[in-house]
Amino acid sequence: MPTDVHQHIWPPAFVDLLRARTTPPYLDGWTLHLTGEPPYPVDPADHDVAARTRLAAADGLDLALVSLSSPLGIEYLPPAEAAPLLAAFHDGALALPAPFGVWAAACLSAPEPDPDALARELRRGCVGLQLPATALLDAAGWTHCAPLLDVLTHHDRPLFIHPGAAPPTPGAPPWWPALVPYLHQMHASWFAFRAFGRARHPRLRVCFAALAGLAPLHGERLAARGGGRGEVDFDAFYETSSYGTRAVDALVRAVGIDVVVTGSDRPYASPVIPDLGADAAVHALRTANPARLLHGRTAADGRRLEGSTP
Structure with missing residues (x-):
């Protein structure tokens, strides 16, 4: 089943709620206003x-997973503001036709997140949970989100870590948020997962957007600084959005091909199929690896021993 694990579509009711707002995030017509980024002209066709x-x-997909775009910052709005937006997203996205599937989202601004709300969305058909990387940058973040991650483990569903909102950077060029704070967040969340997340959630499958900001390529420096190289974690996956052959090839050399999955970030980027020299590699990225991310390994696929570390 060829799969793209990373796309975004805004359902009509969700668009209407964004237009009704007067503070970020909000839409003025089809212009998106966020706190940390310049106004962004949205193409209506992107959400048709x-x-x-x-x-x-046309992309040959049997499954395309859509999620709330965490840079909007909706997860951190006050609960009374976040709730209707999350409901409109979940209701609209779950009503999308094939081949679309849905990552759930959650409000994180309350003192404690609501595990029951997540369980309800999983029962309704969401494949797993997307969280912003900004929620998982340190031990406190992983502790705060632990009730949600326990729900994922109980239901045998994966976590998708996506860049969160970018801080304001006056004078920065338009590409700055995607290349600097987004990748910093992914990089930090990957190291925080190694340091704090995996030990607390040994059976959680997790997928990092944008190749985790290429954090796994720093393995040699990590070892030199006393962090150890560790074993490859076959339940930690890396999706390819916005990267091509050179970056994907480098990551494969660091973690192996079995944990790299295809993601495009449509409509913000087009899909790229990296040239790794064999049709089997494309099958792994598009079909075999996404299936393991979503459904877990079979009993015969025992490449990661219980208790091994990332």
């Missing part, structure tokens, strides 16, 4: 369901 369905078919 019929057009996106045709595009997914």
Whole structure:
């Protein structure tokens, strides 16, 4: 089943709620206003369901997973503001036609997140949970989100870590948020997962957007600084959005091909199939590896021993 694990579509009711807001995040017509980024002109076709369905078919996909775009910052709005936006997203996304599936989202601004709300969305059909990397940058973040991650483990569903909101950077060029704070967040969340997350959640499957900001390539420096190289964690995956052959090849050399999955970040980037020299590699990235991310390894696939470290 060829799969893209990383896309975004805004359902109509969700768009209407963004337009009704007067503080970020909000839409003025089709111009998106965020706290830390310049106004962004949105192409209406990017969120036209019929057009996106045709595009997914043209990409040869059997499954395209859509999620709330965490840079919007909705997860950190006050609960009374976040709730209707999250409901509109979940309701609209779960109503999308094939081949679309949905990552759930959660409000993180309350003193404690609501595990029951997540369990409800999983029962309704969400494949797992997306969290912003900004929620998982340190031990405190992993502790705060632990009730949600316990729900994922109980239901045998994966976690998708996506860049969160970017801080304001006056005078920065338009590409700055995607290249600097987004990748810093992914980089830090990967190291925080190694240091704090995996020990607390040994059976959790997790996928890092944007190749985890290329954090695994720092393994030699980690070892030199006393962090150890560790074993490859076959339940930690890396999706490829915005990267091509050179970056994917480098990551494969660091962690192996079995944990790299195809993601595009449509509509913000187009899919790229890296040239890794064999049709089997494309099958692994598009089909075999996403299936393990979503459904786990079979009993015969015992490449990661229980208790091994990332």
